[in-house]
Amino acid sequence: MLSKIVRTVANQLILFIVVFGLYVIAHGHITPGGGFQGGAVIVSGVVMLLVAFSSQELKKSLRERLLSIMESSGALIFAILGFAGIGTVFFYNFLVGTPIFGRIPATGPGPGDIWTGGVIPLMNFAVGLKVIAGLSAVVLAMALFASGEEIEE
Amino acid sequence: MRRVTGLIVLLVLVAFLMWGVLLTHPFGHPDASDMDDYIIENAQEQTGSNNVVAAVLFDYRGLDTLGEATILFTAVTGVLLLLRTLKRREESS
Numbered sequence A: 001m002l003s004k005i006v007r008t009v010a011n012q013l014i015l016f017i018v019v020f021g022l023y024v025i026a027h028g029h030i031t032p033g034g035g036f037q038g039g040a041v042i043v044s045g046v047v048m049l050l051v052a053f054s055s056q057e058l059k060k061s062l063r064e065r066l067l068s069i070m071e072s073s074g075a076l077i078f079a080i081l082g083f084a085g086i087g088t089v090f091f092y093n094f095l096v097g098t099p100i101f102g103r104i105p106a107t108g109p110g111p112g113d114i115w116t117g118g119v120i121p122l123m124n125f126a127v128g129l130k131v132i133a134g135l136s137a138v139v140l141a142m143a144l145f146a147s148g149e150e151i152e153e
Numbered sequence B: 001m002r003r004v005t006g007l008i009v010l011l012v013l014v015a016f017l018m019w020g021v022l023l024t025h026p027f028g029h030p031d032a033s034d035m036d037d038y039i040i041e042n043a044q045e046q047t048g049s050n051n052v053v054a055a056v057l058f059d060y061r062g063l064d065t066l067g068e069a070t071i072l073f074t075a076v077t078g079v080l081l082l083l084r085t086l087k088r089r090e091e092s093s
Helices: A004-026 A035-052 A055-061 A064-084 A120-146 B002-023 B034-047 B052-060 B062-092
Strands: none
Touching: A004 A035, A004 A120, A035 A055, A035 A120, A055 A120, A064 A120, A064 B062, A120 B052, A120 B062, B034 B052, B052 B062
């Protein structure tokens, strides 16, 4: 555990890091970024908390059961969205033109519209959930192992 | 003697790599660009996504991304399994 200054700054900063990561995930279909990148941003915030606080402190709020449920549901949503378009082909974008994320932007450069992209934003969210949970679990398990603590079920 | 041999090997390797760099394509002029042109022209209309990279990643090459996600899943499972087993073995011995 580091000094009180570091802990306080990390406490304030984690909010902005999580908001920025969620922004990168949510705008994956109009700006550079996406599920993997935004998830990695949020996990970097988790690593910052891990450095500022001890891994035993972080273990109390990040349960491994919750992380594994998050990761599995992310993978499941992604696979289901892939299979949902199987009427045409595997991973067909069946939501384009429908009321859900269905607007079609003009070809060529243009300002983004959040309500476009078909299944792409939903897949970005699924992959983001998966990356957040998976990488957090790996980092936390490694830190707990290095400090000689048991991983909590 | 070893130093001289190492220097010669290093120079040969550097010359070989520089030769390879000189033989590459000029930047931005690929040989076959049919696929790129098709995706750049039709991605926004077909997938509705302004970010063509995301369109390729999650729509045109969605199966690859599924494999990528599976790799991540396997890696996480492996790390958790390995660290927990090591811990248990330490305790029992």
